[in-house]
Amino acid sequence: MDGFTEALGEEPKPGKKRSGSPDSLHSRSSSGTKHSLQDRLLTKLIQQVIPGDNEDESESSDKAPASPTKPAFSLPVMGNNFRRFNARIGVVFLFQDRVERLLTWDTPSHTISLLFVYSFICLEPHLLLVLPLVVLLLFIMVPAFVTRHPPPPNTSTSSTTPYYSYDGPALAPATTIKPAPETSKDFLRNLRDLQNCMADFSDVHDAVINVIAPLTNFSNEKLSSTLFLGCTVAIVVLFVGAHLVPLKLVMLLGGNAAILSIHPTVGQFVGAMMQDMAGESGDMDFDDENKDGFASSVPSDPTEAMSAMERLADISLDTYPEEREVEIFEVQHRAAGTSESGWESFLFSHAPYDPLSPSRIAGDRPRGCRFFEDVRAPPGWAWKSKKWELDLDCREWVVERMITRVGFEVPGVTAEGNAIVGEVGGWVWDLPPNHSAEDDEEMSLAYGDLPPDTPTPQEKGKAKEDDTPKLRDWEEGTASHGVGEWRRRRWVRVVQRVSLPPAGAGSVTYSTLSSRTK
Incomplete structure (x- = not known):
């Protein structure tokens, strides 16, 4: 019998002492249960399958890490905690059932009393401080006192009102809320209610997501933009005129109207009125197809309601996508010992590969592609201009990047050096290592x-x-006095924003380009 009790995970008896375990410190979570060999093997298997807290830390950085004082995931601990939770959750379901009965007019006198109490609180909000004390006295302490002092048994044959005697000692034991035994009907009822509560929560969650997500996730940009503008205008108006809104009257009328609308008679009246209006609109459509009734404009399906909101959100968004200017550097190399006209095209890179660049100091070769056709636009962008344009004003980007130990051409000046004569300008070349002040x-x-x-x-x-x-960091003029082994020039092209492809639709390798706002 003791083994069966331990397998169910019940509370240990006062006189029985259990063996120590890593979870023994968490008495409220594990309740001191002894784990069988099967439970331990299953727990180890699950721990191997489910990643630990350290592995999930990088993926779920927005969530707080597990507390070191709490036990790790374990099936025996979870099963025991679920049994303890289900045995004590009955009071919540009892409260939920009474609230539903109160709001659904199961007992009209109770619902009317609720309306009076709600109206008094709306008119006098300071009474809200008295409400918890009134609930404590009338709904908790008075029933507990009456239980301790029950009326005497009625021995007479006539039915009379029970006489409560509040004098003398208590005649009955005090009532306490005890967990439901695992073999009782209350335990099974709690399981049923918990099962239905999880289903209701899932249904409500999915319904709310289906309504809220299309309005707020900009899947329909016109609809979400309209909602955004409306909320912005409402915020501005409420900041200015919120003090003019009669909150007491709004809460009074709104709360009473909400509770009265749940009354069965009101629901039947509204349903009959909608049917009459729908019938009249049908007759009008039969007589004259060009006339539409009021009921025909009321959507009966949430999808139709969303379509109606989309028709109202007929606003004009910005038809001009964002434009930017991307750059690429044509890098050329000249072998040591060759003439200054022996330049060879090396590649097109996103970085200028200047003398003090980190990659060049580290001894790495420049990275990029060999031809213009291999250059791709950055992700989310598309080419707007048809071809690349050469940036002849190289002074601007050289000074902007604070590039040193280079020389460049001055726009409008004829070059005579072997490095740039007879070619299109815009070149920025490395200065030779033996460059001096006389140069x-x-x-x-x-x-x-x-x-x-x-x-x-x-x-x-x-x-x-x-x-x-x-010594100056950079030079203006020709390269007749000598150049280094590398030179580069800048090409620019305009791109515009485009919609990103869905995940998994295919991947394309893009070159990394530095972007600037045009």
Whole structure:
């Protein structure tokens, strides 16, 4: 018999001491049950199948991790807790049943009393503080006192009202709420009610999701945009005029109307009126097809209601998608020891591969594709312009990226160096490693423009005394004085937003492009 009791997971007897286990500290969860060998094997198997808390931490970072003071998932613990929960949930279902009877006019006098109490609270909201104390006294303590002091048995043959004597000692034991035994009818009723409650919750959850999700997830952008604009306008109006709304009157009329509408007579009256209106509209349609009744405009199906809301949400969204400008760099290489005209096309990369770029410092080769046709638009974007355009003003993106140790062409100046002569401009080349300050001076004199920090002929003697020559980070002009091994130029193209394909519809490899707002 003791083994059967332990298998059911009942509470241990006061005089019986159970063996220790990792879950013994959680008496309210495990109740000190002894796990059989089958339960332990099944628990180990489930722990191998179900990922642990550490594995799920990266995927569900929005949820709080499991408490270390709580036991891990275990079938015996869950089964025992479910039995304990089901034995004590009866009071909730009893309260739910009484509320349903109260609202469905099962006893009209009780529902009318509820309307009076609700009306008083709406008119005098401070009475809401008194309501919990009244419930405690009238519905908990008074019935408990009456149970302790029952009326004497009626021995007379005539039916008279029971006489309650409140004097003297208590005549009956106090009532306490006890868990329902697992072999009782109350336990089975709780199982039935719990089963039906889970089904009702699932149905309500699915119905709410089916109504709320299409309105708020922008699957229909016109409908969701209309709702968004309406909520925005309502928020602005309520911020200004919320104090003018008579909340007491609204709560009074709304609550009474909601409870009165549940009355069976009201439901029958409304149903008969809708049938009469539907019949009249049918006669009118039979007589004249061009006339529509009021009932014909009332949707009888939620799908039709959603369609009607979509027709009301006939707003004009922005027909011009977002546009941006993407860039790609044409990188060319010149082998060491070759002439300055021996450039070879290397690849098209999303990065300029400048002398101080992390990939170049690390010794990595530039990454990209060999031809323009292999360049793809970023995910969610499509090409708007038909072809790439060369960015001749290379000064802007060089200065913007703070690229150093490079030289570039000045727009509008004819180039004479071997590195760029006879070619389209826009090139930015690496400076040679042995580049000195004299080259800077020759570059500036060639254009007739001395920088502010350039010394005059009278100050050259003093400048030579300085052992630390000043070098500039980048150069303007031709490459006649020598270039490095790499050069690049920038191409741009306009893209626009497009709808992303559904997940699993197919994947395309896109090149990574830096985007700028056009």
